[in-house]
Amino acid sequence: MNLKQLSQLLGLSQTTVSRALNGYPEVNAETRQRVLEAVRETGYRPNRAAQRLATGRAGSIGLVMPTADSIESDVHFGEFLAGLGDEAVKHDFHFVINPSPPEEETATCRRLVASGNVDALFLAYMREKDPRIAMMKSLKTPFVVHGRSIGIPTDYPYLDIDNTGAFYDAARLLAQLGHRHFALINGPDYLTFSIRRTKGTMRALAEHGLTLRDDCISNSQMTDEHGFRAMERFLQLETPPTAVLCSSTVMALGAVRAINQAGLKLGSDISLIAHDDVLPMLKPENFMVPLTTTRSSLRAAGQRIARRLIADILQIETLPQQELWKTDLIVRASTGPAPSGK
Amino acid sequence: MNLKQLSQLLGLSQTTVSRALNGYPEVNAETRQRVLEAVRETGYRPNRAAQRLATGRAGSIGLVMPTADSIESDVHFGEFLAGLGDEAVKHDFHFVINPSPPEEETATCRRLVASGNVDALFLAYMREKDPRIAMMKSLKTPFVVHGRSIGIPTDYPYLDIDNTGAFYDAARLLAQLGHRHFALINGPDYLTFSIRRTKGTMRALAEHGLTLRDDCISNSQMTDEHGFRAMERFLQLETPPTAVLCSSTVMALGAVRAINQAGLKLGSDISLIAHDDVLPMLKPENFMVPLTTTRSSLRAAGQRIARRLIADILQIETLPQQELWKTDLIVRASTGPAPSGK
DNA sequence: CCCAAAATTCAAAGCGCTTTGGATTTCCTT
DNA sequence: AAGGAAATCCAAAGCGCTTTGAATTTTGGG
Structure with missing residues (x-):
């Protein structure tokens, strides 16, 4: 079931149906109801690839996951992902995860962006003078860095903890x-x-x-x-x-x-x-x-970054481009005065 | 830089350039060289959305990640993902991860498939009489289940451990x-x-x-x-x-x-x-x-499932549709004879 | 040197959706 | 009742790629 079939079924033009679905104002309230009704009955879902091609927007944020047989999976990665997910699901975004050997990360990022598959990129596992930042700045795809690099100007969007x-x-x-x-x-x-x-x-x-x-x-x-x-x-x-x-x-x-x-x-x-x-x-x-x-x-950081990325893409709100979160120092029993002997 | 521009640059038709890039036989070896050369120089990357729309193939496998503020991230999920990644990267596939509250999982799967964004789906966190299986069987998108359900016929592709x-x-x-x-x-x-x-x-x-x-x-x-x-x-x-x-x-x-x-x-x-x-x-x-x-x-399971999924999509090899892996029982020091007192 | 077969290349038709520029109706004002 | 604004709706032009069907050039045999 595609737009064409649906519009024929309704005796409307594709234009009108499309507008009805995307909430444009120039469509009769009653007509819109009929369209939505038909969608519910037929189970019609817009083809994302087509949507993407037409709008240029992908509805997804990209991240490259460092991987290789020799690389151990990182618990922290999963936890962060969960945070991204919490927020992404609210706006019907998904992630495109592109696995990559670490030494090709920059190239993989570039390819991922060039593929048009993602509206924004998330960067993590920052290194000194990380080349990915300069690369991303040269493109116009929004991105947020988790962490900060060292040794290059700090003029990019980031979220880091102190x-x-x-x-x-x-x-x-x-x-x-x-x-x-x-x-x-x-x-x-x-x-x-x-x-x-x-x-x-x-x-x-x-x-x-x-x-x-x-x-x-x-x-x-x-x-x-x-x-x-x-x-x-x-x-x-x-x-x-x-x-x-x-x-x-x-x-x-x-x-x-x-x-x-x-x-x-x-x-x-x-x-x-x-x-x-x-x-x-x-x-x-x-x-x-x-x-x-x-x-x-970490999960909160994931949520926040997703939110900023999505805000950037959808232009729905303006959030600070750079955030440095303080950490809490919580004292429990594992710390005590130095033993007197030494 | 898109196909049209590239082909104009080369003085060739889009057809020929496209074929040269995708390894079709009916293109002169010398011409192919020129094309590849130009790609290298210009950094041209095909737009995936367009490719997808034209071919119907997406180059990606989908998974829905159960998430909600109340849900704890699962270490095992990350480890499994790493396995999927190892294998996916070899064939230039990526994942589309669609976060979803657990109660909407079936609907999310359906939507993900209908969106045309994925060529295959991976299902996990199986439950008794899991409705996702029947749903996936009714579609023609390849899928592999990690685990098995209970209480419904076991006639679907799965990989489970015993x-x-x-x-x-x-x-x-x-x-x-x-x-x-x-x-x-x-x-x-x-x-x-x-x-x-x-x-x-x-x-x-x-x-x-x-x-x-x-x-x-x-x-x-x-x-x-x-x-x-x-x-x-x-x-x-x-x-x-x-x-x-x-x-x-x-x-x-x-x-x-x-x-x-x-x-x-x-x-x-x-x-x-x-x-x-x-x-x-x-x-x-x-x-x-x-x-x-x-x-x-778990990581090996991820690798295997990715491989099967990709084999299904690309039709490159025929792998068993159902696999049940035995586990190893490895005896270390935490087990010993029952204490005699009891 | 001619003609069919093989080798190359091309123009054009989609894929399914959004969006521009117009056309058509309806509603209100004077 | 006429004229113009508002409200609706539509046809058609892309988005960038693959692929079909055909055209053009080369090659090989007689």
């Missing part, structure tokens, strides 16, 4: 509690959020006359296993850290296991603060020793 | 080890995989003259928190279970925590077997007490 601030706050608290030996279990070193978190940590330490030793930083994918290994390594140092910052509750899981295994008490022998993306799967308050965290909902 | 068998094997092992009191921490009760897992467990128990008490079954979303709560509840029964089956390593995480908290030793006081979807984020061998598991890679 990673520097979050880890600064966390490190400062631990320093105030008397801790002297710090460690950081961070995400991949080529991603900007990791870089900022390292910076925030170092800044706080510097203010207290402390430093973060190289062998007390771990960069890796954010999995339980890497968290465990990193912590295990830290604990074997001659002066092991008593204060640990961790970029994800998933990694904290492994870290805590290593701590227990070493026979140490979390919250007294060693303090830990993790960043909490509010993954429903894993809540910091449910840890055996509830975790002190810096918190910011 | 959930019944997996939990049968697991329960039998525990029974053979002398356990008498069982519990099951399962997924949502309306999903068929949960139903089958319950069935498999009960069957094994029955063969040993045992039963699974109602208050020893927990059905919930598969999160750490629910695992913890369920186990906590079990341990408060007058005769607590000594053998526990668990539908996900994520829930096992919480369950193990509850066990530790109760001062019990996993593997001696209480035995636990979890189903392992091979989530890179959380490996059963890394648990403090490594977990005995039934294993089947």
Whole structure:
């Protein structure tokens, strides 16, 4: 069933039916009713490809998903996607997900936009001097970056959380509690959020006359296993850290296991603060020793970005082009004063 | 830059250029070279919407993602998606993800197909007598179900793991080890995989003259928190279970925590077997007490389903329409003989 | 050197929808 | 009752690509 058939059925022109469906004013109220009625009965659905070709709009937002056999799936990606979904469904948008090996990401983005398949693009997993930003600026397709790059002008639309601030706050608290030996279990070193978190940590330490030793930083994918290994390594140092910052509750899981295994008490022998993306799967308050965290909902970020993207496309509202969200520092039992021995 | 402009630039007709690009035989090798060269220089990309309209093919596979503010994102979804992505990227396919509140899933599927936006559909989160299957069979769009329904003829394309068998094997092992009191921490009760897992467990128990008490079954979303709560509840029964089956390593995480908290030793006081979807984020061998598991890679399932879907669309190969994968039962330290006291 | 067959290339007809520019009716004002 | 504005509705022109049917050029055999 297509427009032509439907209009013949109704004895109307395609023009009128199309207008009736898309809410244009120049159509008789009664006629519109008849059209809507017929649509309900026939189950007619406009062909999106045709619609897209005619309007140039696609009703969808694109994202490229980094993937490869060797790449581990990222819990955080799913959670973020859920947020995008919440908002997208309200406006009948969908996503076009284009998987891509990471090294071809820029090209994949470009292709995705050029294909006319998407009205807007979402960019994540930002790196230093990320080439995707310049590329997107050169096109006229709206886009929003989740995170921010480093080393290039910050004149593009983004939504980021204050990673520097979050880890600064966390490190400062631990320093105030008397801790002297710090460690950081961070995400991949080529991603900007990791870089900022390292910076925030170092800044706080510097203010207290402390430093973060190289062998007390771990960069890796954010999995339980890497968290465990990193912590295990830290604990074997001659002066092991008593204060640990961790970029994800998933990694904290492994870290805590290593701590227990070493026979140490979390919250007294060693303090830990993790960043909490509010993954429903894993809540910091449910840890055996509830975790002190810096918190910011990934899902909320997804919702917000979808909303901004859609607002851009549909021109329905004007939202700020740049947003930097503060994180909450929530103190629970995993942090305590530095053990007196050291 | 579109086809028309490109062909004018080359002094050729659109027809010839189109054919050169799509690998048709009736075009001079030299001409084809010139065309490809020009494409490289101009960066021309065919407009997918137009292509789709003309061919009827979309180059994409659709899936509806259950979502709502109240719904928790599912780790397993992300992992599966990664699998789909691995395979899709090889054939330059992408996904169209249509978020939908669960109660409208059938309608959303129908709309997605009718929109002409997808060449094939992927169905998951199967329920009993799932209406989506009948609906998809009535359309001619290829589809593959991940899982199987219950209570309707099994004459549709699916890929499922042998959930019944997996939990049968697991329960039998525990029974053979002398356990008498069982519990099951399962997924949502309306999903068929949960139903089958319950069935498999009960069957094994029955063969040993045992039963699974109602208050020893927990059905919930598969999160750490629910695992913890369920186990906590079990341990408060007058005769607590000594053998526990668990539908996900994520829930096992919480369950193990509850066990530790109760001062019990996993593997001696209480035995636990979890189903392992091979989530890179959380490996059963890394648990403090490594977990005995039934294993089947979710990501591999995603890859396989994508491959079948694409094979269906492109008619490149003929793959089996129905597949039931056996799971591996891998024994680690979390299982041991029933404690002699009981 | 001529003619049929093979190899290339092209013009034009859609695919299903939106939208422009007009045509036709209806309604109101004077 | 006439004239003009408002309200409705319509025919037709694209959107950018694929594909059919035909035209043109090359090739090969007699």
